[in-house]
Amino acid sequence: LNDYSYQVDEKKAHDSRWIHRGIFDWEKAQRRDNLTLAEGIIFQNLKKLITLRKANSIFRSDIRTEVLDTGNARVFGAFKCHDNMRFLLLANFSEDYQRVAATNLKKVGFNSLMHDLIHEQVLDPNRGAIKLKPYQFFWLK
Numbered sequence: 001l002n003d004y005s006y007q008v009d010e011k012k013a014h015d016s017r018w019i020h021r022g023i024f025d026w027e028k029a030q031r032r033d034n035l036t037l038a039e040g041i042i043f044q045n046l047k048k049l050i051t052l053r054k055a056n057s058i059f060r061s062d063i064r065t066e067v068l069d070t071g072n073a074r075v076f077g078a079f080k081c082h083d084n085m086r087f088l089l090l091a092n093f094s095e096d097y098q099r100v101a102a103t104n105l106k107k108v109g110f111n112s113l114m115h116d117l118i119h120e121q122v123l124d125p126n127r128g129a130i131k132l133k134p135y136q137f138f139w140l141k
Contacts, residue, residue, distance in 0.1 A: 052117050052139065058087040071104040075132060079108055088114065090130060091137035099129040114140035 003022025006012040032043035053059045058080050068077030074094040080087045088110050092098045102125035105111070114123045117139040123130055132138070 058082060058085045068108060069104065070100045072098055072100055074098050075100050086110065088140040089137065090132060092132035092135055095134045097134065098132045101129050116140055
C-alpha cells in the first residue's frame with residue numbers, strides 16, 4: 001500500500017519513489033497464499049508473471065522494446081520482435097471497456113493469431129478490434 005509518511009522526512013520528501021518503500025507488513029505477507037484475499041491474489045498473479053517472463057526468451061533485456069500507437073489514448077501498447085518471435089503488450093489504463101483497432105496492430109506485423117500468455121486464450125486481429133475489459137492487459141505472443 002502507498003505510504004505517504006516519506007513526505008514529512010525532508011531527506012525523502014522530494015522523491016516520490018518512497019511512497020512504495022514503507023515499513024514491510026509481515027502480517028499481510030503471511031496472507032500471500034490465501035487466494036480469497038487481495039494479498040494472495042496479487043502475490044500469486046505476480047508469481048505467474050515472473051514464471052512467464054522466465055519461460056519466454058522474448059523478454060530478454062537485450063531485445064529492444066518499442067512503443068506502439070494503439071490509436072486509443074487509454075490503451076498502452078508495446079512490442080518486441082526477435083528472429084521469429086513477436087510479443088505485444090496491450091494494457092487498458094481506464095475503468096471502461098476499450099478497443100484497439102486491428103489495423104493499428106497490423107501496421108507493426110501483428111496480423112495473425114496471437115496467444116495471450118496470461119489468460120491462455122487466442123486472439124485473432126483478423127476478426128476486428130481487440131477488446132479489453134477495465135484495467136485488463138494482454139501479453140500476446
